[in-house]
Amino acid sequence: MSQSINIALIGATGNVGEALVELLEERDFPVKDLHLLASSESAGQSLSFRGRQVRVRSLEAFDFTQVQLAFFAAGAEVTRAYHETVLAAGCSLIDLSSALPLEQAPCVLPELGIEGLPALAKPWKVSAPTPSAVACALVLATLKPLLQPQQLQLTAMLSMSTLGRSGVQELARQTAELLNARPLEPKGVDRQVAFNVLAQVGAVDEQGHAELERRLAAEIRQLLGLPALSVAATCALVPVFFGDSLALSVQGDADIDITAVQQLLDGAQGIELVEAGDYPTAVGDAVGQDQVYVGRVRAGISDPRQLNLWIASDNVRKGAALNAVQIAELLIKHYL
Amino acid sequence: MSQSINIALIGATGNVGEALVELLEERDFPVKDLHLLASSESAGQSLSFRGRQVRVRSLEAFDFTQVQLAFFAAGAEVTRAYHETVLAAGCSLIDLSSALPLEQAPCVLPELGIEGLPALAKPWKVSAPTPSAVACALVLATLKPLLQPQQLQLTAMLSMSTLGRSGVQELARQTAELLNARPLEPKGVDRQVAFNVLAQVGAVDEQGHAELERRLAAEIRQLLGLPALSVAATCALVPVFFGDSLALSVQGDADIDITAVQQLLDGAQGIELVEAGDYPTAVGDAVGQDQVYVGRVRAGISDPRQLNLWIASDNVRKGAALNAVQIAELLIKHYL
Ligand SMILES: NC(=O)c1ccc[n+]([C@@H]2O[C@H](COP(=O)([O-])OP(=O)(O)OC[C@H]3O[C@@H](n4cnc5c(N)ncnc54)[C@H](OP(=O)(O)O)[C@@H]3O)[C@@H](O)[C@H]2O)c1
Numbered sequence: 001m002s003q004s005i006n007i008a009l010i011g012a013t014g015n016v017g018e019a020l021v022e023l024l025e026e027r028d029f030p031v032k033d034l035h036l037l038a039s040s041e042s043a044g045q046s047l048s049f050r051g052r053q054v055r056v057r058s059l060e061a062f063d064f065t066q067v068q069l070a071f072f073a074a075g076a077e078v079t080r081a082y083h084e085t086v087l088a089a090g091c092s093l094i095d096l097s098s099a100l101p102l103e104q105a106p107c108v109l110p111e112l113g114i115e116g117l118p119a120l121a122k123p124w125k126v127s128a129p130t131p132s133a134v135a136c137a138l139v140l141a142t143l144k145p146l147l148q149p150q151q152l153q154l155t156a157m158l159s160m161s162t163l164g165r166s167g168v169q170e171l172a173r174q175t176a177e178l179l180n181a182r183p184l185e186p187k188g189v190d191r192q193v194a195f196n197v198l199a200q201v202g203a204v205d206e207q208g209h210a211e212l213e214r215r216l217a218a219e220i221r222q223l224l225g226l227p228a229l230s231v232a233a234t235c236a237l238v239p240v241f242f243g244d245s246l247a248l249s250v251q252g253d254a255d256i257d258i259t260a261v262q263q264l265l266d267g268a269q270g271i272e273l274v275e276a277g278d279y280p281t282a283v284g285d286a287v288g289q290d291q292v293y294v295g296r297v298r299a300g301i302s303d304p305r306q307l308n309l310w311i312a313s314d315n316v317r318k319g320a321a322l323n324a325v326q327i328a329e330l331l332i333k334h335y336l
Numbered sequence: 337m338s339q340s341i342n343i344a345l346i347g348a349t350g351n352v353g354e355a356l357v358e359l360l361e362e363r364d365f366p367v368k369d370l371h372l373l374a375s376s377e378s379a380g381q382s383l384s385f386r387g388r389q390v391r392v393r394s395l396e397a398f399d400f401t402q403v404q405l406a407f408f409a410a411g412a413e414v415t416r417a418y419h420e421t422v423l424a425a426g427c428s429l430i431d432l433s434s435a436l437p438l439e440q441a442p443c444v445l446p447e448l449g450i451e452g453l454p455a456l457a458k459p460w461k462v463s464a465p466t467p468s469a470v471a472c473a474l475v476l477a478t479l480k481p482l483l484q485p486q487q488l489q490l491t492a493m494l495s496m497s498t499l500g501r502s503g504v505q506e507l508a509r510q511t512a513e514l515l516n517a518r519p520l521e522p523k524g525v526d527r528q529v530a531f532n533v534l535a536q537v538g539a540v541d542e543q544g545h546a547e548l549e550r551r552l553a554a555e556i557r558q559l560l561g562l563p564a565l566s567v568a569a570t571c572a573l574v575p576v577f578f579g580d581s582l583a584l585s586v587q588g589d590a591d592i593d594i595t596a597v598q599q600l601l602d603g604a605q606g607i608e609l610v611e612a613g614d615y616p617t618a619v620g621d622a623v624g625q626d627q628v629y630v631g632r633v634r635a636g637i638s639d640p641r642q643l644n645l646w647i648a649s650d651n652v653r654k655g656a657a658l659n660a661v662q663i664a665e666l667l668i669k670h671y672l
């Protein structure tokens with residue numbers, strides 16, 4: 001692999017940040033110095049990396065001329081506030097927060113290679129797609145030889161870790177309150193999510209779409225190179241700590257050969273197809289794994305041009321941290 | 337209303353059965369004698385009806401010539417085993433278990449009246465549609481003046497009470513085990529459902545569809561009088577005790593006027609439309625209510641012929657017991 005580089009990890013104390021640290025180590029990424037950054041509140045904490053403790057420092061005071069690559073995993077506001085400073089210091093960046101427009105920071109799915117990407121000038125900026133887009137694009141790209149999607153319908157049942165550590169804590173807190181029959185006062189979310197399903201993540205715009213839904217539709221279109229593809233998305237929050245469950249329906253332009261679909265998915269890179277009749281779950285299969293799990297592969301009940309699938313994936317790992325590290329592995333070969 | 341009749345309620349000790357008893361009282365249904373039936377194990381228990389305790393008796397020994405109408409709410413096997421005996425005794429029946437083919441026992445949505453139904457000969461048998469079909473058909477029937485559906489896509493996030501009392505108990509038990517960090521041995525379901533999502537209800541057939549998915553597609557087609565309507569359904573189980581959440585997508589044959597859709601839904605019989613920007617939830621809104629709650633009314637992100645909706649409904653009440661009582665109210669006017 002390429003020579004070692006210095007890396008800054010912004011949001012190191014978060015769920016995604018910690019997974020990034022683990023994966024950089026696990027995958028033997030060519031890191032020379034690893035700089036862990038978070039808010040000033042976390043400065044002074046430390047995380048283990050390659051057998052030694054690395055101190056977390058405050059983002060505010062950090063000098064980005066020391067590093068060649070920064071991962072942004074600290075929310076959209078932090079990316080918006082700091083990405084220009086980072087680029088001005090000559091440091092390339094991978095944004096995990098969906099803050100940057102795709103026209104400026106194209107999103108990358110490592111399994112697809114860099115062929116479809118515009119050429120990047122140094123320092124470059126790219127977006128890591130949102131977890132549901134990663135999972136859907138991976139599956140659809142695998143099926144490309146067989147299926148030209150005309151329309152996608154996605155219902156994403158997202159885990160509370162979508163909201164970060166605070167989301168995970170809130171689900172645990174609410175669940176305990178309810179089991180102890182104590183009155184519930186939601187924090188961080190606007191209502192009860194324990195033993196309930198929330199129909200949207202964040203606020204919706206005038207047309208009724210959440211930002212996340214528009215973003216993932218745009219990401220899928222970009223990743224598949226199908227700018228006119230019709231994508232309908234509903235992103236809901238379910239009382240699950242980690243791992244997303246996706247019901248995906250694809251309208252093709254011809255009858256779908258289910259056996260051929262299964263053959264393509266079986267053993268495809270990054271995909272684990274469960275046996276027909278069985279189905280994968282977020283918690284039972286996907287969480288902690290590098291692959292996206294696929295099951296319930298079937299045609300429409302009454303429409304042979306339709307393909308229905310169930311996908312379970314680890315939103316923090318393949319959905320975010322692993323994918324971002326794989327993006328880095330791919331891009332530093334070509335661009336660093 | 338019609339003169340009072342004698343009624344048998346099969347499955348009286350279940351979730352749906354108890355709701356039926358409550359609703360017969362609440363709605364002042366013209367009941368003369370109410371016979372509560374369950375398995376021999378429950379015989380001897382009693383339930384309160386109109387201020388007095390009614391003993392639960394064993395189904396096996398019951399003589400159906402005493403009653404004019406029976407509600408079947410004790411699972412498909414019980415309906416299959418007993419429906420002929422009941423009809424032979426001259427007693428009409430409403431089946432809530434989805435056991436009878438729709439050609440033999442048409443399903444009824446009270447809001448639509450009896451115009452669409454074939455004429456019924458006494459003793460008659462009808463099916464109460466499954467909860468998701470009730471909710472979807474109610475919404476789509478309301479939108480009929482505006483929207484000719486070409487295709488439906490439904491992801492139903494069903495609560496554990498879909499599996500009856502044992503489902504509710506299992507979610508509570510699993511949740512407590514996990515919060516106490518005890519090892520989990522699933523009972524009644526094949527895996528962890530607490531803090532997880534299960535991709536299907538029951539087994540799937542050769543084509544990959546669950547019986548419930550095929551059934552609800554057939555019910556929606558029958559109720560809307562659209563036998564060729566393409567329906568794609570995924571029914572998943574979520575860690576919720578009561579109340580279903582549905583992501584419904586309707587493909588129309590022309591651009592959809594969202595304002596007109598909202599106007600039709602607002603104040604429609606049996607429907608509660610939440611304000612734009614807000615959304616309903618199963619637990620926060622629907623459970624315990626007679627209406628089906630609708631929100632997130634929007635066109636497709638990139639397809640103006642598509643309508644997307646979120647529906648929350650009480651699967652035990654409007655989804656089952658209330659709807660069955662409303663069916664009885666409608667039919668006894670005409671056929672008893
Ligand atoms: N969770 C997912 O499923 C997922 C998937 C894909 C992408 N992402 C994206 O990844 C990012 C992190 O998500 P997460 O789940 O890891 O969230 P999280 O657990 O809440 O962690 C947030 C991280 O951001 C840091 N941070 C917050 N405000 C900061 C500031 N003003 N300056 C510096 N650091 C700040 C936090 O540091 P402190 O500890 O000091 O507050 C923490 O390290 C978000 O942009 C999210 O959209 C998340």
Ligand SMILES: NC(=O)c1ccc[n+]([C@@H]2O[C@H](COP(=O)([O-])OP(=O)(O)OC[C@H]3O[C@@H](n4cnc5c(N)ncnc54)[C@H](OP(=O)(O)O)[C@@H]3O)[C@@H](O)[C@H]2O)c1
Nearest residue numbers: 347349350351352374375378409410411433500501651656
């Ligand atoms: N829950 C829902 O959301 C829902 C919605 C629509 C329709 N349904 C249908 O309604 C029915 C009842 O559902 P539920 O949720 O009330 O289930 P439940 O809570 O498990 O109750 C089942 C009922 O059936 C009785 N039963 C079981 N086996 C019997 C037998 N061999 N002979 C006589 N009675 C027997 C039980 O009596 P014991 O107490 O004596 O066992 C109990 O009263 C099912 O057919 C279900 O498909 C349910």
